[in-house]
Amino acid sequence: MHALKIFVQFVLVADAQLTPLLRLGAGACAGIIAMSATYPMDMVRGRLTVQTEKSPYQYRGMFHALSTVLREEGFRALYKGWLPSVIGVVPYVGLNFAVYESLKDWLIKSKPFGLVEDNELGVVTRLACGAAAGTVGQTVAYPLDVIRRRMQMVGWNNASSIVTGDGRAKAPLEYTGMIDAFRKTVRHEGFRALYKGLVPNSVKVVPSIAIAFVTYEQVKELLGVEIRISD
Incomplete structure (x- = not known):
């Protein structure tokens, strides 16, 4: 799903007449639309993935989770954490494009280590450029993804005990917004908490x-x- 979403973004900005800034804008818009359309599924996935066999409350599946969230928390709950996701699209897509294209240009111009033949990059070299671009883009945007996940848990009465997995009564998770979530996460857990799960992701x-x-x-x-050929 993630690869398909990124691929659609790239296809939408493939017109050679677009300037780099317009390409970034088109890619960001495509990403925001795609992300918004599927966001409730992502929110539900986030809750399903944190529950364990020891959790005191269990969602039985995707549709049960959707109906439960709608009934207990309302429609807006399906879009908790949407704002940091939208903000993260711009640096994520922008850096992916910028790093990938810059690496390609540098390799073609400098031709290091014999990686370029006839001003063309091979598949393996392109894969390496894409991996480097993905690493930079995802590292910069990752804190916003962590905050998005945290905000998705707000309002869920069982969230604290679900996350800890011990079933003990905990104070409910509460954030008044994205900035508050950033502040409380850094204050209580340190700056490194913004990069929890970066490696497996x-x-x-x-x-x-x-x-x-x-x-x-x-x-x-x-x-x-x-x-x-058609011409």
Whole structure:
């Protein structure tokens, strides 16, 4: 799903007539629309993934979680944490594009280690450029993803005991907004808490971005061949 979303963003900004700024804007808009359309599923997924066998309250599945959240917390609860997600789209997409294109340009111009032949990058080199871009983009935007996850738990009466997994009564998680969530997380857990789970998330996200970039490039080349033939 993540790789498909990023790939759609790239395809939407493939028009060569767009300036870099317009490409960034188009990619960000595409990402925001795609993310907003599927956000309730992401919110429910977040809650399902933190519950354990020891949790005092269990969602039985996706539809049970959706109906329970709607009944107990209202429709707006399905979009908790949406704002940091939207804010994170711009640096995430922008850095992915900027790092990927900059690396490509540098490699083609400098031709280090024999990685470039006839001003073309190979698939493995493109994968490496995509992986580097994904690493930078996801590292910069990751704190917003952590805050999004935290905010998704707000209003869930069982959230604290679900997260700890010990079933003991805890004070409910409460944030008044994104800034408050940032402040309380750093104050109580330190700055490193904003990067909890970065490594396993990178194992999933970075390869998907690299593959998406290479797929994008290959599709562009295929479409270019088809256009030249039809002309």
